[in-house]
Amino acid sequence: MKNKNESYFIELPEEVIDLVEFKNHDEIELNIGDKGILLRTDASKKEHVPMKPVVIASVITLVTSFAVFFSFKQIPLTGYNSIATVVVIMGILTGMINFTYFFTKSKHSDIPMITSKIYWRNFPAVLFSYTILLVISLLFLFKVLDQLFLGASFDIYTSSIITTLMISVINYMMIYISRTLTPQSLIRSLIAIIIGGVTIAMITNKDQQWWTTNFSFLGTPDATNSWQFNLTLMLSALLMIALIDYLFVLLYSILGKTKGLIILKVLLIATAISLGGVGFFPYNFNEFSQQMHNRVAGYLVYLFIILIVSIRWLIPGLKKSFLLFSYAIGGSLILGVFLFLGIGYLSLTAFELITFILAFTWLLSLLKYLVDIVTYEGKRFKVKLSTIENNQ
Template sequence: MEEKQFSITIPEKIVEEFDLENEEEVILSIKDQKIVIEPKKKVAGNQTLSLRWFLIPTTVISLLFLGYLIYTDKSQIALVGAYSIANFVLSFGVLSGVFSFLVFFVKGKRNQITTQSKDIYWRNFPTILLSFIVILVFSLLVFFKVIGLVFIGATFDRYTATLLFFVFVGLVNYFMIYSALSITPAKLTNLLIFVIIGGVLLAMITNKDYQWWQFNFSFLGTIEAKSSWQFNLTLMFSSLLMVALIDGLFVELQKAIPHSKRLTILRILLTLTALDLGAVGLFPYTETGPFQGVHNQVAGYLVYLIVALIVGIKWLLPNVTKEFLSISYMIAATLVVVVVLFQWTSYLSLTAFELLAFMLAFSWIVLLLQNLQKMAQNLNNSFLVKIKLNPKKQVVETKEDTSGK
């Protein structure tokens, strides 16, 4: 029995965006119960380019490291410590990674290589770069802290140290290059989650001996707290990330739904929420000085903005799903219960109240951002496919899907 042949008609928009040619081979695969079509030459090209370019800066930096050890006549170097492999990785390795990120992000924006960062705008680039630097440094600090506990007092000769340095810096460059090539609005949301949760947890851990929970959640940002800058910087940094993410999402949404007053109002409210979050960190709680009471005011505004968003989301967000509405109302109801248990019955302590309110509000914001991403993806990059059976072949006709579903 002769095998049936099928053909697919690809929209002109896709052909132009990926620079496809007639009779060109593409790769069709099934991933997570989805049919994925990828240009063959682009997939192979990306892997070769990444391997080549992450090895180049790694080799150069490693040779400079070896040259420095020879020049300073260092025969042994510690794994961790004041003068160690760890310190060199945290300085020269991070600089190498930042340079690699810059190069590949610029190449991607200029369409010199295939990248997913085309929807990332230049005005948001500084915040994104700083985000990845913070994550990289934080990860390296934790990694070398653990390594230092496992290999106490370990030292290596200059050549073994150079080999270890090469491996560590290679991983740094690969991470930064991969990030520059694959960054998307969805990954920015994951970045936001990592930054805010990681920063808050770090502030809690570093203040564990101060029993901060006996005061309130805001104590983590006060001058009495140990390393309060970590907590405040986390809030301000998360604010910048939210602004960058909101900006990119709404640019894409307004391409599909131009001149929408409801979307404009939603964008303004979300941006104000992000800026207010940053203000909570910028003005820590204090009972003296010129900014006395400012922290409580901006924290109160944050609550009002979240409530306004939850109540008005049905009218502000086009094609909002019933599932998301139900979750929104459940979170709103839970917030009301938390307020009642704290203010009217005194069942909850101030710390428990602030923690619960923060987690509920942040969870809802993340859900909203994910729904906005899905909507932007469906409106701009989804196509409704209609299959017609033909005696000779099966022809697939496509038309752009603007339903948002």
């Protein structure tokens, strides 16, 4: 049973004292979550979103909505001259402006490992990726709403209010993202683009039974809206290059600019370029595009093999668990090739899907491994919890 006369204190290593500027009687915020205990030395430094630009964007949208909807008695939820049209257009314009403005401000921030460490050369790729991700999300949202509220329409006042509220949420999110960009958020965005784009392409082509042909069918002219699948690959490549460039600036400062890390960066960027090339050169009726599609797809396979085989020599102090995981993925890929080419057990669609899932699971795991190095290397410490007897 706990003794009520006991108090507890935490002994911090000297390295922590050197990293964090503690002051006597500092108030420390303690949060208990599913991942353990989080201590904040200054709760006032929490990231907050300024509401003034959100309000400005909302007022502009409200005026624009009245102007656009003025001549209509009822405004549909989706379609031409609809709420969806105004939300997408105004969301892109105001969201991009606020994202750019606050990203620029954050470049001069003193907060470590945030946008201040992202190169300007990466900004266009990051901005473009998040803008397209916004568009895809809005289109998906209105597709769902259109199915839920089939044929719904509203008067000018209700439509303007709905539009304004949605633009407020969009700008709030874009400002928050621009001020809190981290390697983790870039990886989450990369996953969202890959899974979201591929899933939408699959759903769009469900009536054409794409799985009876092959996975690559989603990017061919025979597919419905094949641009969605190809754009997904190109966007993923852009965001990957931005993330890789960002990550390796931090990795060099932690692990040193070793030959292994330089080679790893080159291989990862080449992988991203090959991935984008698969979408940039779709397998269509143009013979040159067909040849380039097959060529870059082949390069992508070779690069994955080289990365998996050589990873143990490229990353200093690579954990054995990740090395074993890499070899397991490599072995699974070889098994898939045997089941497809060797004995013909797998269909082309199944083979492409399995190799796609395995390869990108490993790639995202590698990026997550590198992010963990950047995030936690030299920042994890063991502390001792002790008791103090309270004398009454």
